Amino acid sequence: MSKVIILGAAGHIARLAAKQLIKETDDQLTLFVRHPKKLTDVDENRETVVVGDVNDEEELTKALKGQDLVYANLGPDDTDKMIPHIVNAMHNAGLKRLIWISTLGVFDEVPGKFGEWNKQMLNPSGYLPTQAKAASEIEASDLDYTIVRPNWLTNKDEVAYETTGRHDDMKGTEVSRKSVADYVVKLIQNPQKDVRTSTGLNKPNTDGDKPSFY
Numbered sequence: 538m539s540k541v542i543i544l545g546a547a548g549h550i551a552r553l554a555a556k557q558l559i560k561e562t563d564d565q566l567t568l569f570v571r572h573p574k575k576l577t578d579v580d581e582n583r584e585t586v587v588v589g590d591v592n593d594e595e596e597l598t599k600a601l602k603g604q605d606l607v608y609a610n611l612g613p614d615d616t617d618k619m620i621p622h623i624v625n626a627m628h629n630a631g632l633k634r635l636i637w638i639s640t641l642g643v644f645d646e647v648p649g650k651f652g653e654w655n656k657q658m659l660n661p662s663g664y665l666p667t668q669a670k671a672a673s674e675i676e677a678s679d680l681d682y683t684i685v686r687p688n689w690l691t692n693k694d695e696v697a698y699e700t701t702g703r704h705d706d707m708k709g710t711e712v713s714r715k716s717v718a719d720y721v722v723k724l725i726q727n728p729q730k731d732v733r734t735s736t737g738l739n740k741p742n743t744d745g746d747k748p749s750f751y
């Protein structure tokens with residue numbers, strides 16, 4: 538049994554991962570959220586809700602103490618500003634293992650026309666540069682991190698994904714939130730897996746110039 542804290546636990550992928558963890562493991566989950574009213578389906582035997590903002594280091598440190606692993610499902614804005622607080626709070630609480638949900642393109646790894654389209658879509662808002670900075674801050678830390686880079690997300694009720702490595706080109710154009718949750722659960726169940734590296738996630742055979750739903 539592990540004690541897992543989920544930061545941004547009301548997020549879509551986070552809820553899918555929590556449900557899968559409850560079904561497949563005996564882990565105890567701490568749901569760290571800004572807005573607890575968004576959590577409508579808490580399993581009170583397995584999930585403890587803690588209200589807080591990750592940018593409040595004191596609040597975060599308190600929540601992290603006694604946990605085994607941190608799964609951060611945060612975004613979309615100002616993620617680069619969150620990392621120093623998360624790293625400090627993890628140091629203060631004596632924690633090493635971080636699973637961080639990032640996005641495709643943070644290592645400029647998306648090839649061809651789809652890569653250009655992705656930049657056009659994500660750069661103007663500042664989202665991609667911010668996420669890229671967050672990823673490099675994590676890589677510069679001493680944490681046992683996994684930076685997860687999902688492709689464009691869908692809500693399809695399917696687990697269908699393949700992975701690419703830190704220095705590989707991203708493949709495909711989409712992946713389901715349920716698939717990302719499944720990969721996160723695999724990491725939580727095998728905390729030595731994919732440590733101090735980054736994994737891209739895509740649905741097989743979805744290569745194209747943009748996702749099919751655009």
Ligand SMILES: NC(=O)c1ccc[n+]([C@@H]2O[C@H](COP(=O)([O-])OP(=O)(O)OC[C@H]3O[C@@H](n4cnc5c(N)ncnc54)[C@H](OP(=O)(O)O)[C@@H]3O)[C@@H](O)[C@H]2O)c1
Nearest residue numbers: 545547548549550571572590591611612613640687689690
């Ligand atoms: N859309 C795409 O195609 C795509 C592709 C690849 C990666 N991604 C990334 O994947 C991430 C996860 O996806 P998702 O669908 O699960 O996202 P989501 O539903 O938007 O969840 C993100 C959560 O982060 C929380 N949060 C933000 N700032 C916080 C803070 N300072 N302290 C505590 N909690 C905070 C939000 O809380 P509140 O509810 O309080 O706002 C929200 O619940 C996204 O954030 C995005 O960056 C997206």
